[in-house]
Amino acid sequence: MSFSQTPANLDLASRTVAYFSMEIALSPSLPTYSGGLGMLAGDTLRSAADTAAPMLAVSLAHRRGYFRQHLDAVGQQTESDVPWSPETTLPSANEVVSVSMQGREVLLHAWRFDVIGVTGHIVPVFLLDSDVEGNDPWDRRLTDHLYGGDTYYRLCQETILGLGGIALLRSLNCKPQVYHMNEGHAALLTIGLLEAQLNGAPLRDATDADIEVVRRQCVFTTHTPVPAGHDQFGLDQMNQILGHDRATAIERTGCLHNGLMNMTYIALRFSRFVNGVAMQHGIVSQQMFPEYPVHAITNGVHAATWLSKPFQQLLDTQAPAWRTDNQYLRSAYGIAPATIAATHREGKLRLFAEVQTRTAQTFDPNVLTLGFARRVATYKRASLLFHDPARLVAIAEKIGGLQILFAGKAHPADVAGKGLIRDVFAEAATLNSSALKIVYLENYDWELGAMLTQGVDVWLNTPRRPYEASGTSGMKAALNGVPSLSILDGWWIEGCAENTTGWAIEDGDTEDAEAASLYQKLEHSVAPLYADFAAWAAMQRHCIAINGTFFNTHRMLAQYFTNSYELPSILPSSTARAASESYLHQPVLA
Numbered sequence: 193m194s195f196s197q198t199p200a201n202l203d204l205a206s207r208t209v210a211y212f213s214m215e216i217a218l219s220p221s222l223p224t225y226s227g228g229l230g231m232l233a234g235d236t237l238r239s240a241a242d243t244a245a246p247m248l249a250v251s252l253a254h255r256r257g258y259f260r261q262h263l264d265a266v267g268q269q270t271e272s273d274v275p276w277s278p279e280t281t282l283p284s285a286n287e288v289v290s291v292s293m294q295g296r297e298v299l300l301h302a303w304r305f306d307v308i309g310v311t312g313h314i315v316p317v318f319l320l321d322s323d324v325e326g327n328d329p330w331d332r333r334l335t336d337h338l339y340g341g342d343t344y345y346r347l348c349q350e351t352i353l354g355l356g357g358i359a360l361l362r363s364l365n366c367k368p369q370v371y372h373m374n375e376g377h378a379a380l381l382t383i384g385l386l387e388a389q390l391n392g393a394p395l396r397d398a399t400d401a402d403i404e405v406v407r408r409q410c411v412f413t414t415h416t417p418v419p420a421g422h423d424q425f426g427l428d429q430m431n432q433i434l435g436h437d438r439a440t441a442i443e444r445t446g447c448l449h450n451g452l453m454n455m456t457y458i459a460l461r462f463s464r465f466v467n468g469v470a471m472q473h474g475i476v477s478q479q480m481f482p483e484y485p486v487h488a489i490t491n492g493v494h495a496a497t498w499l500s501k502p503f504q505q506l507l508d509t510q511a512p513a514w515r516t517d518n519q520y521l522r523s524a525y526g527i528a529p530a531t532i533a534a535t536h537r538e539g540k541l542r543l544f545a546e547v548q549t550r551t552a553q554t555f556d557p558n559v560l561t562l563g564f565a566r567r568v569a570t571y572k573r574a575s576l577l578f579h580d581p582a583r584l585v586a587i588a589e590k591i592g593g594l595q596i597l598f599a600g601k602a603h604p605a606d607v608a609g610k611g612l613i614r615d616v617f618a619e620a621a622t623l624n625s626s627a628l629k630i631v632y633l634e635n636y637d638w639e640l641g642a643m644l645t646q647g648v649d650v651w652l653n654t655p656r657r658p659y660e661a662s663g664t665s666g667m668k669a670a671l672n673g674v675p676s677l678s679i680l681d682g683w684w685i686e687g688c689a690e691n692t693t694g695w696a697i698e699d700g701d702t703e704d705a706e707a708a709s710l711y712q713k714l715e716h717s718v719a720p721l722y723a724d725f726a727a728w729a730a731m732q733r734h735c736i737a738i739n740g741t742f743f744n745t746h747r748m749l750a751q752y753f754t755n756s757y758e759l760p761s762i763l764p765s766s767t768a769r770a771a772s773e774s775y776l777h778q779p780v781l782a
Contacts, residue, residue, distance in 0.1 A: 199283050199304050200314055204248065209757055210368040211237065211249040212357055212378035214350070215258075215338055216317060218305050220638040222281070223257025223274040224319070226338055227567045227601075228664055229415055231638070232469075232745075233374055234307075235494035235664075237317065239745035241309030242496070242516055245753070248366065250357035250378075252349065253278050253303055253321040256336040261601045261635045267617030269602055269610045273337075278303045278321060285318055289359040293351045293433050298331045299324040300356045310496070310515045318364075320356050339603070347425045347433050350455065354380025358388065370757045373412045373463070376423055376455035382406055382462035383438055395441035403445060403462070411756045412463040414456060414486075416661050417476045418571065424452040460484045465756045472685050473661040489755060490686060491662040492748035495521065495740065498668040500539040500646040503736075506531070518744040521671075524737040529729035536646075536673045536732055543647025546640075547597065553631050555595050560722045562677070563648030565599035565636055566665055568609040574598065575612060576654040578619040579707035587711060588628035591719035595629045597648060599636035645669040650694075650718060653678035654710065657699065660684075670694075670739035673732030677713060679706065687739050691717065692731065 215230030216237065225231060233249070240247045257274030264270075285302035292298075300320045307315040322334040334348050341349075358381050361368070371381055385406045386398055415421065430453040431439045442448070447458040460466060460481055467487040468474035474488025495518050496504065507514050511523035524532065537557065544555040555561065566572055577596070578584065588594035598616050602609030613632065620630035633640060645651065651669035653660070653676060660682035667683060669676065675694035678684040688696045695717050698709040721727050 199285070199306060199316070202314060202316060204316070204364050204366040206246055207248045207366055208246045208368055209248075209370045209372060210357075210361060210366070211240075211247055211372045211374060212353060212381055213249065213251050213374035214353055214377035215254075216249060216251045217638060218307070218317060222305075223276060224251065224254050224338070225638075226258040228662070229375060231493075231641075232415075232491055232662075232664060235492070235497060235745045236374075236749060237307045237315050238309070238494040238497060239492075239749045241307045241313050241315045242311070242494075243746060243749065244309065244311065244313040245315070245749060247315050248368075249315065249317040250353070250360065251317060251319055252335045252338070252353055253319040253323075254335060254338040255321070255323060256340075258338045259601070259604060263613065263617075263632065263634045265617075267614040267632060269613055271604050278319065282319070285360075285364075287360060287363050288324065289356060289363050291352060291356040291359055292435065293348060293355070294331075295432075295435065296328070296331075298322060298334070298352070298356075299327050300352060300360070302360055318357075318360055320352055320360065322352060343425055344429055344433070346423065347429055350377050350423065351380055351433060354378050354382070355384045357381055358384030362388065369409065371410050372752075372756070373410065373459050375413065375415050375421075376459045379412075379455040379458035379462070380434075382410055382458060383434075383441065385409060386441070386462075395437045396444075398441065398445075407462050407464050410459075410463045411465040411467075412459040413467055413469065413489075414459075414477055415469055416659075417473065417480060418569075418659055422454065422456040424449065424454045426452060429453075456481075465758070467756060469662040470683050470686065472658065472681060476658045476661075487755065489748060489751045490683060490743070491664050491667070492742075492744040492746070493664050493667045493671065495671055495744050495746070498642060498645065499671050500535075500542075500642075502535045502538040503646075503672060506535050516746075518746040519741055521740040521744075522737050524733050524740070527733065529726065529733050532673055532733045532736070533725070533729035539643075539646035539672060540649070541647075543597075543643045546643055547631060547633070550633060551631055553629070555629065555631075556593065559593040559595050560591065560719060561595040561597065561647075561649045562652045563597050563644045563650070563669070563674075564652045564654075565597070565633075565641060565644050566653075566663075568600040568602040568612050569606065570608045570612065571656045571659040573654045573656055573703075574600065575615045575619070576703065576707055576710065577652065578615075578623075579703060580711065581619065581623055583711050585623060585625065585628055587715045587719070588625075590715065591723075593627050593629075596652075597631055597633060597644060599633040599640060599644060601636055641665065641668070645674065646672045648674060649722065650674065651676045651678070653684065654697065654706070655679055655681050657681045667739065667743040670735040670743065673735050675731055675735055677710070677718060683743060687743060689734070689738065691721075692734050693739050694731075694735070 213233040217225035217234035259271035282303040468477040478486040514520040645668040663682040700706040
């Protein structure tokens with residue numbers, strides 16, 4: 193698919209918020225994202241476009257993508273690149289800037305993708321690309337692979353995002369009031385701002401007042417309590433890539449941690465507002481970084497992106513204002529539960545048709561179907577469902593059948609994550625029977641994720657607490673009338689109304705206890721309700737009306753403007769302002 197066109201003429205000087213993210217999911221056909229972080233970024237910008245927010249965004253082009261997953265018969269994962277050509281896909285931003293790194297100048301070209309809202313408002317996204325004639329051949333590959341290469345490659349990428357992004361905005365004559373770092377990858381933008389503040393003077397001349405000027409412009413969202421999610425680099429790499437002046441400034445301003453350059457600590461040191469992505473995650477992050485105040489703004493998803501087409505059509509007739517004001521999703525209470533159930537069934541049939549096309553496996557739309565799909569990491573515990581295989585089989589036989597769909601990619605370097613995929617394949621080969629059917633779907637991406645969250649009956653989530661920062665896939669499922677069966681972590685602490693929007697797997701001191709709770713809820717709560725059509729349809733309606741109304745990026749973005757950006761004069765719209773004020777005073781479901 194080509195998006196190439198002449199970019200609309202925009203007054204970039206009026207864009208008050210610059211959103212920096214290493215990955216942004218812009219389109220299913222562009223491999224500019226890996227998973228939840230990129231999806232959240234894309235959904236944020238789609239809501240910004242829908243609500244006329246004065247934003248723009250900066251990311252990297254990732255010419256070779258993240259990766260395409262291939263699974264063999266036993267679940268062994270291999271990977272291949274997903275190459276694409278910005279030249280034939282996107283319009284140029286007609287800007288080439290340079291950034292000093294590795295002791296030389298690296299040229300960066302910018303491509304532009306316009307996110308267009310429901311009313312026509314445009315949020316431009318600039319994708320930096322080092323594949324520029326005149327660059328060193330090695331430098332030309334620096335923006336190729338998302339999360340690829342070694343730590344030296346990664347720090348070069350993050351230098352391009354942060355310092356190159358600031359250079360680009362200056363070249364575009366864009367001077368935002370707020371720079372939002374979506375995770376620590378973009379933290380070096382603060383050094384770029386400090387250099388601009390000093391206007392050519394060396395960084396060693398920076399005063400506390402100069403640092404405060406930068407700090408007042410920056411906000412930071414941290415997305416994970418998992419240590420691997422907080423990038424850190426050796427001091428030799430810091431000096432070699434950034435140079436002595438920048439490296440000394442980073443050290444002098446207290447941005448090292450345990451003797452390493454830590455991107456999270458750079459972002460913390462230079463931000464006036466820091467937040468986690470759910471209520472519980474804010475608490476966990478505050479414990480991780482006790483010297484900095486950490487707030488919480490719970491994530492959401494872009495409703496119009498993740499609602500199935502049948503649900504969109506239904507809501508367009510019943511509550512047409514839902515696209516610009518997601519509070520109107522509460523109007524689902526004006527729709528008959530049977531209609532909600534029938535609309536969800538359309539998504540289920542579409543999903544099962546895709547499963548048959550991909551795997552030649554036939555799924556029964558009348559049988560309870562669980563979905564488990566996410567990035568494969570050990571803390572997400574994809575195999576907890578198989579803790580007691582005999583009991584799982586017994587439950588499937590007792591309730592008249594059970595179908596389970598898995599999907600998810602492990603990072604190419606994550607040996608343990610790849611092992612989890614093989615474990616699921618092994619369990620499926622052993623347990624598949626007339627009563628229990630288990631299928632693992634290859635190459636989990638935007639389109640497969642949408643079909644799964646729109647089509648399964650129950651969304652399963654079994655992370656090890658407290659490592660699930662948010663978990664937006666369950667929010668997407670709720671929008672489509674799909675309840676969750678989940679550990680009480682991340683968003684589910686706020687979203688779980690027991691027996692109304694889903695079920696909580698009770699906290700336990702051991703995996704034995706948590707698995708036992710999972711089986712107990714599945715056998716005695718989930719399955720009996722599923723067998724009662726009227727009661728199940730009512731729950732589907734609750735999921736949309738209660739959770740869909742809150743866990744969306746329209747509400748989330750309004751809270752960022754009110755609480756993080758602190759710019760009431762530029763709130764995206766009266767609708768978003770009203771949404772923010774309403775949600776800030778809305779009691780949290782428990």
